[in-house]
Amino acid sequence: VWVPEIASEELLRCVHTEEYLNSFINGRINEQEQRRTGFPWSKGLVRRCRYETGGTLLAAEVALHRGLACSTAGGTHHAFPSFGSGFCLLNDLAVAAKYLISSSPGRKVLIVDLDVHQGDGTAFIFKEEPCVFTFSVHCGKNFPLRKQQSDLDVSVEDGLEDEEYLSTVEAHLPSVLEIFRPDVVLYDAGVDPHWEDELGRLRLTDQGLYRRDLYVMKTVVSRGVPVATVIGGGYSRDIDKLALRHSIVHRAATQVWRECGM
Template structure:
């Protein structure tokens, strides 16, 4: 049975133009239930994480400034959300959802997070609508609990995983791979262990060719015990922030390739959804739903 971390929605004001990215977290499980891809038992609501799991990645000063809403205005603007205790709680539960998903994936091969993919969160600050780096937190949790030794993070969001790259820049036990839009945010990029910058307008053929030439060899070289997959759908041609011009079908083929590889190689994988900013919310939901459909097809 597919296990999916779902998150209660809190009502709080959002910057103009950012309705859809939040709305999708409510609509996506509704769609999966409606079409029968998932049943209610597939979903769970995470608990709050232990502070020690957050502090294994983020500095105490940064963590406390968010918990107490004392973060300075400039740092808050860089995150992009109007901060509230409800939002901080939601972000913490997202991180815990990824942790709990990892434990399930170790036994069943795969687990999903409706949200997550908060890869712009650094050790000591947040940006780009990311506060706590869920997959980095979960990676360190697995290592601390001796559930995994070597970890591979496969970040296929259109934006480089700059926070993840910074967090693990001196840590050979976690290999960071980011394949992202060359001309996209962040404009000053960090150095991942492997970065592939895809030119604007590349489309399905070039994008998938680069991925298929790279990932099998990378997995073979790194021999990871566990894989984190960030499956952002902002690579779509309809995405207002993406510019890579991939189709919904191409995005689905990407997911099928990555998850099929993990399944064939018997490597547990945790999947977080990442970005998606097409003006038509139906396209976002369809592309994200495909990730879950593919997971069900391959694993269950």
């Protein structure tokens, strides 16, 4: 177990505007902006988001050395450079991807975003960046209303169940890996496609999420590409149940680690 460092302002500036960082860190975001993020501002919130971003960065670095690493937070893909949105204040995936491409010129990063919502902030941030490929599978009728354009968007219908969902992922991931040939993958394993999720609209089971995570990690790792995972979204009033659901990716990772002799 590694403990992350807090993400510095300098690091965050690779994605976020100076103005936004100043107002977010110092608590100068107004009521309307706070409503858009879904969270009332507090110093604790700032600390949490900065550590979360540090955690995603650390997972990416550990993955580069060990082949597979999982953060216990992250996946705040709705955050844009100059504003927060949909429970996302800082875009940890974008910060980690920017860091990865700037620390090694020519390195290519694939973001696999299987949270039930489209990763609109991430898609926007990398729309002109050829070294980062954004791949999102999401429920078309779900938030955000106005989608951005990822490098590959797969929009699915409400009520999708395990088998159809898994075959959708299986139909696209291998060709994305084949064509883009990433050097590292960031995987957003959001659990909000779960049937019991309060915001999801899809009908995946625990087993379906487990099979999905296992498939993604095995498919990437078996090609010799390192993968770092983040937990993404998940919404339930029962926090114990939700925490257990978020741990599916870690349990699947343990199986990959064992089976792939890592």
